[in-house]
Amino acid sequence: MIAPHGGRLVSRFSTGSLDGMEAIEVSNDLRNDIENIADGIFSPLEGFVGRDDFESIVKRGRLKSGLAWTVPIVLDVDEKTASMAKNAGQVALAVAGEKFASLKIDEVYSFDKLESAKAIYGTGDTKHPGVSKMVNMKDRLLAGKIQVSKKIADGPLRKYRMTPAQTRAEIEKRGWKTVVGFQTRNVPHVAHEMLQKAALNLYDGLFVNPLIGKKKQGDFKDEVILAAYETLIENYYPKNRAMFVTLHTEMRYAGPKEAIHHAIMRKNFGCTHFIVGRDHAGVGDYYHPFAAHEIFAHYPELEIQPVFFPAFYYCKKCLSFANERNCPHGPESREELSGTKMRKMVSSGEIPAPHLMRPEIAKLIVSFKEPFVP
Structure with a gap:
């Protein structure tokens, strides 16, 4: 199994008393x-x-x-x-x-x-x-x-939280030699699903690891992301090929620098590969779309391998999801998907079509009175 970053998995717990300390x-x-x-x-x-x-x-x-x-x-x-x-x-x-x-x-x-x-x-x-x-x-x-000395209490948002020691034990139990991690701060649309399943064609296991924590105004709330992925994995993923684990930290929106940070955390969980998306951890127009891909060239020793997929889109002529490598049709035939587009559709009251988002997930999202961070 891939070694933790730095060669050793840190554990910093104590049963010592905190009484009397400032x-x-x-x-x-x-x-x-x-x-x-x-x-x-x-x-x-x-x-x-x-x-x-x-x-x-x-x-x-x-x-x-x-x-x-x-x-x-x-x-x-x-x-x-x-x-x-x-x-x-x-x-x-x-x-x-x-x-x-x-x-x-x-x-x-x-x-x-x-x-x-x-x-x-x-x-x-x-x-x-x-x-x-x-x-x-x-x-x-x-x-x-x-x-x-005292861990955070379990709750609805933490029921899928696991430690690196636990995820590594589970990966070993499943016999996976290659594990690809997927970071997200959004609800899943079908392009995300196609990307993840394309990765499953190449690697033994898929490690779906949404970020649960502080996000900017207008992002989906944690409970919406959690419920959406629960629904997707329950209905559309083989149980023996996917792990669903939550990561509890805040989004920093540091673009390429945060992509490296995200990869290191997944390496510690036991992932051998990590999907790096278009505009990974970006916000606004501060980073060019593939800045997070390019930065990995400066970290060749990282051990966890970045996986760069071309952007998936729905092709109206192919009648399926495609990318520039396997679809000959021009921009006029493409229906682009992104977290930003999904947020705009939902906020305007529009329910995404089934070829853009699974119906179960679309219905789930609109069932929330306020699905976005205020």
């Missing part, structure tokens, strides 16, 4: 990523990155060791909290007063928010959701290893 409040979104560190989804990270790693990620898209890593995982705090943490040496992390993890402080440092955002997102435009978040971060970053 606490720093974090968001639920960051708590998800802290658990992702503890579970090994972010292997080889064992905590929040220090200054040398942060600057290396920003400048080179790698940790200071040279290992590929493109998205810094950080904890930002104000000056007062930074001073308290530094003096304490170790602090608890809490959500709404509930302590769930500890952080051993190795370093406190500052960073240039705008220049860092430009390097990661390829733009300094604050209309970009990732840039906006970074320039509005607090002034100091805390670095150090974490230990999680």
